[in-house]
Amino acid sequence: MTAAQGPEDFTGRRVVVAGLGVSGVSAARVLARLGACVTVVDGGDSDAHRDRAAALGADDVAVRLGDGATLPEDTDLIVTSPGWKPDSPLFAAAAAHDVPVWGDVELAWRLREGPGRHAAPWLAVTGTNGKTTTVQMLASILEAAGLRTAAVGNIGTPLLDVVLSEEHYDVLAVELSSYQLHWAPSVHAHSAAVLNLAPDHLDWHGSMAAYAADKGRIYAGNQVACVYNAADPATEELVREADVVEGCRAIGFTLGAPRPSEFGVVDGVLVDRAFVPDRQRNAQELAEVTDVAPAAPHNIANALAAAALARAYGVEPAAVREGLRSFRPDAHRIEHVADVGGVAYVDDSKATNTHAAEASLAAYDSIVWIAGGLAKGATFDDLVARAVKRLRGAVLIGADRALIAEALARHAPDVPVVDLERTDTGAMAAAVREATRLAGPGDTVLMAPACASMDMFTNYNTRGEAFAEAVHALGSGPAAGD
Structure with a gap:
């Protein structure tokens, strides 16, 4: 049953919610309000888990802690939190008993329509990197067009x-x-748009093919436009494979001059050659490259994807320009922290994989690179080989820094490397000092780790904050290079 057939009736249905995180708690409360008999299962049993379980008790939700594998008797449906792997024993048990498994997004989709509800259309974005920034850009453009929206x-x-x-x-x-x-x-x-595809979360999906197939689901049933990255053939292939509504169009975006049915860049101007009359000969100016902050190549690509989705919805060009001009990215996404002694310091702690780090490194000409952390099975040879001409030096931190050091030795043997053995949180201040020593006027000290942060920090936000704090401390200490 889909939303188009009418609202779901959960009265009396026995629903198991897998996971006691934010989405799990939200799903459990919603289902309980809709009359379902809800049981939450979670393998954890910490104080935080018990506190959440106690709070859900007030909503008549049962919680089983310390056991996320057993399927409760007479279960009609499982609603899972996103992080649970498809090969989890709970789902194997569900398959054996023909119990369907939905995610919280599926549940939300099925509840869009009903008494007192408004089924707002979705403009959807996925990709290995850039999703959050693109969605925020899109929301800014939609707001500039006078539309009620939310990211x-x-x-x-x-x-x-x-x-x-x-x-x-x-x-x-x-x-x-x-x-x-x-x-x-x-x-x-x-x-919908798929921004890019690169190996990520393969431990969850099992293979690159399975990862790509799940990304491609975003195009299923699209009504107006499937937006893809013309520089990433894998995204276009997902469009070719998609089963869409008749008349739905494939719309590419490129950092070069666009072909018909593409968005691109001409002489520093973002242009639309898709949603215009006579797209074989005409293009519509949307915004200047300088309207996008920061105007790094990968961020221009994000802006083009956001613009394509907005134009697919009918937004006028002036709102695209206004939305991009007013948008500012979240912290730790290629964020300029300060200039000290003629050296720019940039925090891209959000670059937690090699694909994101490559985009960040491509934005600057002369870089002292701070990198390292948890590699999550990644390799770094391609990343270093592509960035070698831009590297003035490198400072390595974190548990898996040796993997990056080996790639640098193979592909950038002339680049000076500082390998910081310490992995405590104070290592970031030392890393910034070492990077400052290697940098000269006109260089950029770029913290784009290409790794996850949890070996040294709570998350990428705290890692970025440690970097910014260390940079600001330079101004009150010895001059850069001393």
Whole structure:
């Protein structure tokens, strides 16, 4: 049953919610309000888990802690949190008993319509990197067009909360992860974009092919536009394989001059050659490259994807320009921290994989690179080989720094490397001091780790904050290079 057939009836249904995180708690409360008999299962049993379980008790939700593998008797449906792997024993048990498994996004989609609800269309975004920034750009453009919108989904605001709120939205800018898409078979967006594809989360998906297939689910049933990256053939292939509504168009974006049905850049101007009359000969100016902050190549690509989705929805060019001009990215995303002694210091702590780090390194000409952390199975040879001409030096931190050091030795033997053995949080201050010693006027000290942060920091935010704190301390200490 889909939303188009009418609202789901959960009265008396026995629903198991897998996971006691933000999305799990949200799903459990919603289902309980809809009359379901809800049991939450989670393998954890910490004080935080018990506190959440106690809070859910007030909503008549049962919670089983310390056991995330056993399927409760007479279960009708499982609603899973995104992080649970498809090969989890709970799902094997569900398959054996023909119990369907939905994600929280699937549940939100099925609850869009009903008494007092407004089924706002979804403009959806996925990709290995750039999802959050693109969705925020898109929301900024939609707001500039006078539309009631929200940036939701994997970006932090649970879709369930938005779908069931009393707020009337015209359209939603939705970030979807590969995890969420795996468990969302019924979602049919107005238009959607896959920004890029690179190996990531393969431990969860099992293979690159499975990862790509889950990303490609975002195009299923698209009504107006499937937006793809013309520089990434894998994204175009996903469009070719998609089963879409008749008349839905493939719309590419490129950092070069666009072909018909593409968005691109001409003489420093972002242009639309897709949603214009006579696209064989005409293009519509949308914004200047300088309207995008920061104007790094990968961020221009994000802006083009956001513009394509907005134009697919009918937004006028002036709103695209205004939305891009007013948008500012979240912290720790290629964020300029300070200039000290003629050296620029840039925090891209959000670059937690090699694909993101490569985009960040491509934005600057002369770099002292701070990198390292948890590699998550990544290799660094291709990244270093492509960046070698830009590297003035490198400072390595974190548990898996040796992997980057080996890649540097193979592909950039003339680049000076400082290997910091310490892995405590204070290592960041030492890393900044060493990078400052290697840098000269006109250089950029870029913290784009290409690794996860959890070996040394709580998350990438705290890693970025440590970098910024260390940079600001330079101004009150010895001059750069002393």
